[in-house]
Amino acid sequence: MSGHQEYSFFGAVEQSFDKAAKFTNWDLGILEQIKQCNSVYRMHFPVKIGDKIEVIKAYRVQHSHHKTPCKGGIRFSTSVNLDEVMALAALMTYKCAIVNVPFGGAKGGISIDPKKYTAYELEKITRRYTHELIKKNFIGPGTDVPAPDYGTGEREMAWILDTYMSMKPGEIDALGCVTGKPVTQGGVRGRREATGLGVFYGIREVCAMPDIMQKLGLAMGVAGKSVVVQGLGNVGYHAAKYFREGGAKVIAIAEYEGAITNAAGLNEEEVFQHRKKTGSILNFPGATNLASSNDALEMACDILIPAALENVVNGDNAPRVKAKIIGEAANGPLTPEADEILAAKGVLVVPDMYLNAGGVTVSYFEWLKNLSHVRYGRLEKRFTENQNKDIINQIEGLTGKKVDDNAKEKIEHGADEVDLVYSGLEETMINATREIIDCWKKNPAIPDMRTAAYVVAINKVATSYNELGIFP
Structure with missing residues (x-):
C-alpha cells in the first residue's frame, strides 16, 4: 500500500460512488442520502471465556432503508472495524440494487479471531451478539437479515436463528431472520457454492460478448482460458471448480501461506485435501511453489480471480498485473489507485459489487422460501x-x-430445489452483466465497468427514494 494517508475502505467506496454520480442527473441531496450509512450500531458486551470476562467489540451497520429488510453478512475477524463494516454495508446496497434483489444494504462484524475460541465460546459470543441486535431491533425477517461472511458459516447462522426464535416465540416468519442456514434449519440448497458459481456465470457472460473479447484480444468463451485464483476459501474453491468444469485451466492457486502453480492446470479439490492433510497448499505434487502469494497476482493469465480480502491489488503492484480480465470475487480487492492503473492498461475489471452477488441472490431465494414455508x-x-x-x-x-x-x-x-436455485442465479447474473455493459456502451465517457455498475446501482436506488416520496 502506498503510504501517503491511511487507506479508508469506506472512503474508497465513496470515491467510486462520486466517480459514477457524475454520469447521473439526480438531485445532489438524493445522492448525498444514498452515500450515507443510515444507522450505525457499535456495541461492547461481556462474555465469560474460561474463568475470565472478555469485553467483545461488535458492529451492525444498516446503510440504506430505501428497501427493507436490510441484508448483509456478519464477519468474525480481528480486522473488523467501523470503516470496514460501513464500506461493506454500502457495497451491499449497490450490489442488491444491481441484481434486483429488493433489500437495503447492511453488514455486521465481531472483532475477534475465531480460531482462538472453542466452539462453545464462539456460540456464547454469537448468541450474545444476536441478543444485542434483538434488543435494538437490528435483526428480523422484515427489518434486517444477516448472513455468513468471512469467518462465519452455517453453524453460526443456526445459533443466531435459535437465539432469535427463543426470544420471539410464535413469530411465524422467524426462519427468515437470517440466511445461509443449514438446510435442515430452513436453509436453501445451493447457498454454499452460490458466490463462486455467480462469479463463474458473470465472467462466462462477459466472455460471450464478441466486442469485449475482441478488444481484449481473447477468443470467445471460458474454455481454454488460463485462470489464477487467490484464496481457497468457500468462494475461491467454488470459483476454481466451476472454471475448471467449464473448460478453463486453473494455472495457480494462492493462499496466505504462499502459492502454487502448474501450467497444465490444478484441481481445487485435490489441492484442498492436500492442504487439509499438511496444513498448507505448498509442496502440492506436480506443482511449483511460489515464494509469496502476491506473486500469483502478477502471473501472466487470461483471468485473475482475487477471492480473499480487500486491497490486495493496489497502486504498488497493479502495474505488474498481467491478467486481461480481473473478476473481483472478494469485496474490494482492488484500490481506486489500482482501478486507474488497470483501466489505462486496458484490463477489464469485472467489479465485486455485482460479480460476487451470488451469495445475496441465493440468500434472497432462501428468505422467500422461509416466508412461503414451502421448499422449492x-x-x-x-x-x-x-x-x-x-x-x-x-x-x-x-x-x-x-x-x-x-x-x-x-x-x-x-x-x-437446487436446479431452481442455480437457474435463478444464472438468470440474475446474466441480466446484471448485460445491464451494466449496456449502460457502459450507451455512455462511452464512463471509464470502466465498475463505474458503469455504480451508475446502474445509483439510478435504481435513487428511483426508489424518489418514488417513495420520502422527502417531506
Missing part, C-alpha cells in the same frame, strides 16, 4: 416429470423411434 420444487417437480414423460411417449408413438435413455432421463427430469 415441492409443488411442481412431479407434475413436470409426468408431463415430460407423456410428451416423450407421444413422440415415440408418433415417430416409431425410441428416445435414447440418457436423453430421456434428462428431458424427463423435473426441477429440484
